[in-house]
Amino acid sequence: MDPLPPRLRRDVVSFVRRSTRMNESQQKAWERLGGRFVIDVERGEMSTAVADGARIDWDEAFGRTAPLIVEIGSGGGDSLVPMAAGRPEANIVAFEVFEPAVASTLGRIGREGIDNVRVVVADGAQALAKLFDDGSVSELWTFFADPWHKARHHKRRLVSGGFADVVAAKLAPGGVWRLATDWEDYALWMRDELDDHPLLTNVHDGWAPRLAERPVTKYEAKGLAAGRTIHDLTYRRVDAAQD
Ligand SMILES: C[S@@+](CC[C@H](N)C(=O)[O-])C[C@H]1O[C@@H](n2cnc3c(N)ncnc32)[C@H](O)[C@@H]1O
Incomplete structure (x- = not known):
């Protein structure tokens, strides 16, 4: 199929980007865990857009092959992290555009001690279309x-x-x-x-x-x-x- 239906090609997004300022504990979590759990993606014109042709090898990102679960709009990880802890058999990819919330998620991941979550700072609607093969996602949240x-x-x-x-x-x-x-x-x-x-x-x-x-x-x-x-x-x- 065409990777991007018309609605997703236009500059219409489901979020408002707020300040990217982090508090001290968020900054620390980002510095300590960002390199391991935040996955970079090639950007499109907007900072939250995903470039056409961008690819991520999810097996490589997780270091294993496992059923893929995707969450869009994971916020501070309040659902994501406990649910990921309960699904150790799955690789869970979360999309969130608000960086301080991603940093809070990293703090939770660290406290929970889980390794089956990766977070991408990008528009999850675009990312789902561009970064996943058809038929490859077992659950979307x-x-x-x-x-x-x-x-x-x-x-x-x-x-x-x-x-x-x-x-x-x-x-x-x-x-x-x-x-x-x-x-x-x-x-x-x-x-x-x-x-x-x-x-x-x-x-x-x-x-x-x-x-x-x-x-x-x-x-x-x-x-x-x-x-x-x-x-x-x-x-x-x-x-x-x-x-
Ligand atoms: C109301 S909050 C809910 C957060 C979380 N799901 C929860 O229940 O605690 C919605 C979140 O979705 C994020 N968001 C909205 N649209 C998004 C998109 N297209 N891609 C990534 N994040 C998005 C917003 O930045 C915000 O943090």
Whole structure:
């Protein structure tokens, strides 16, 4: 397939880059662990863009071959690190554009003592399209992606436009996409977009039960404290026989 559907070629991204200033412990974590866990990628025009033709040998990056899990928008690693600790058999690649959050993730990785996570500072939507072979990803995690409430900003939602096509192409047959949000309108939008996708099937015929291994992050706690309902969704890439 064309590696980048039109939505991902335009300058429309699902994040706002904030200050890159780190506190002292984040700086220390970056200096100590960045070289080992942060993977550099060839850049496109924007600092978070991935160059056309960029490649990463994931087996080499992890020093082993293992099922690949991808998280987009890993924030400070509040879900990523505990979930990676519970999945020692998987190689987990996280994309996050906010460097201080990546540094916090590195601190958590160090404290947890895990080695099965690598982090890339780049737009994960582009990166998924460009840096992974079709059918090579066993799971994708997008938890509490920014909701972009205003109608004129809906195009910035991660689950938007051609992104589901990219996910369907990159997931291995039988691979799963796990999503969670505390915003009802975004949850309904995700379900509408994905229920209709010909290569994805809703595993639960509606909302998924809360994923037990997903810890309550500060974003989930904030949503709950404000009285919002958390919605989980799980989609499976239909297998080749159904294609
Ligand atoms: C609301 S936070 C949620 C963080 C984390 N998933 C959690 O539940 O704690 C969303 C994060 O996604 C990041 N983000 C949004 N779009 C992204 C993209 N396309 N690529 C990489 N990171 C992205 C933002 O920088 C932000 O840190």
